Amino acid sequence: MSLGQQLAPHLPFLRRYGRALTGSQSHGDKYVRATLEAIVAAPDEFPKDVDPRLGLYRMFQAIWSSANYDEMGDEGVGDTDGHAAVARARMSRMTPLSRQALLLTAMEGFTPEDAAYLIDVDANEVEELVAAALAEIEGQTRARVLIIEDEPIIAMDIETIVRDLGHDVTGVAVTRDEAVALAMEERPGLVLADIQLADDSSGIDAVKDILAEFEVPVIFITAFPERLLTGERPEPTFLITKPFQRSTVKAAISQALFFDQTTVPGA
Structure with a gap:
């Protein structure tokens, strides 16, 4: 089975994660497309020692973390108007990493160990990040x-x-x-x-x-x-x-x- 065939069943759920993370269908889907483009451009860099779904999300996280895509939402996408400013206001109280940890575990169903691999932190730190995110939710x-x-x-x-x-x-x-x-x-x-x-x-x-x-x-x-x-x-x-x-x-x-x-x- 080709890599593309292995990844295809997981793409809808990666879109769900990308949209939830960015607060926009267009913005989230752009990150997914950028992830697939990166995989096609350099298939040898795709993680070989993990489950394909885990490897796919790992590649997405690399794109998300890249400064090259920080302004992806500033390209005139209609449904992102105002979202960037709102996100920045919220991020002053909840770090992006804590939100990622919460979404990866609560919405995408990854274990703390898998989430730790995806965001490149220790498993114990994932639990702390999720706790911090939940504490912020209480103040919403x-x-x-x-x-x-x-x-x-x-x-x-x-x-x-x-x-x-x-x-x-x-x-x-x-x-x-x-x-x-x-x-x-x-x-x-x-x-x-x-x-x-x-x-x-x-x-x-x-x-x-x-x-x-x-x-x-x-x-x-x-x-x-x-x-x-x-x-x-x-x-x-x-x-x-x-x-x-x-x-x-x-x-x-x-x-x-x-x-x-x-x-x-x-x-």
């Missing part, structure tokens, strides 16, 4: 959250997680029309949306309707993440895979709010 601005989910058990689970994090829930919608109505009635500061809803309507369409009225960060929830991580069309920046862990939801919410301009004092 609280948000009012709209949940769009048609499965009652999952909706209750999400609502419990959201409230335990200190956020308020403005409502739980099970259809597109109900979601839009709730959003208009009580404007949320964050939306958590399932893709497929009870009446065969779409959570994506519900979010489009809401975004046509006002800007709000959105996290999508789906059992089929590969369908929304192709990099070939406008796709979600933040994505949670069903079944999900509490830590995954927590990390996703923290990142969505991290890049939301309305949660930065003075923004």
Whole structure:
């Protein structure tokens, strides 16, 4: 099996990580493309002594760390307007390395040992970085959250997680029309949306309707993440895979709010 064939199944999830890390589909996908270009240009430099997925993320981390790509988001990409300034404001309180450690372990499911390899630190330091990131999350601005989910058990689970994090829930919608109505009635500061809803309507369409009225960060929830991580069309920046862990939801919410301009004092 060629290296390309080995890496292909992992690309959608690398896009998820890149988008969550940068707060932008376009920005995150550019880092993924740059990673693939680096692998094609120098295949002999791809790590041979580790699992292909681990090697892929290691190459991505090298690109992310490179100063040559620090200004990748300043090329006129529409959905990154204002994100750089917001990120810098947040980074003054949470270091990029701590966010990487949290996302790699909580969202991407790497062990502390694997995460240590990826960001080139000791395993014990990964635990300290994650703890620091979680401490910063506790100090984040609280948000009012709209949940769009048609499965009652999952909706209750999400609502419990959201409230335990200190956020308020403005409502739980099970259809597109109900979601839009709730959003208009009580404007949320964050939306958590399932893709497929009870009446065969779409959570994506519900979010489009809401975004046509006002800007709000959105996290999508789906059992089929590969369908929304192709990099070939406008796709979600933040994505949670069903079944999900509490830590995954927590990390996703923290990142969505991290890049939301309305949660930065003075923004």
